Amino acid sequence: MHFTTHLLAALAASAGAVSASAQCSNFLGSCSGMELRFLGDNGGEPWLHANGGCGDNNGGKSYGFFDLNSKFTNHNGNLAQSDEGGFGHSCRNIRYENGVLTAECGDNNGGTPTTSINLNEYICNINGQLECF
Secondary structure, three states, rough: OOOHHHHHHHHHHHHHHHHHHOOOOOOOOOOEEEEEEEEEEOEOOOOOOOEEEEOOOOOOEOOEEEHHOOOOOOEEEEEEEOOOOOOHEEEEEEEEEEEEEEEEEEEOOOOOOEEEHHHHHHHEEOOOOOOOO
């Protein structure tokens, strides 16, 4: 009985974690005018800017930025979501359109294949702020 209680508690906790991360998507449903911007030195780091704003819980809008380089990485020539981040250092011709980030990224074999990732599957709007978990 004691084991069953712990097992059920662990399953409930893991289901909650999956549910929370699964909810973090669809920023395009409440944000508009999204643009790719490069901020900083040496051409800058890639950021997503809510030029048209993201709705908050008070009926207002926030016009913030989201650091794409902190949450997306280049994994052998493929863009992927990762807290390691850093794709901007090994990818070029970075562009954004309708929720999709596309770039040419080094594949560790001398190639730079074109790769894309749908940001709308990973980024959400939480009270006017863009987040990625």
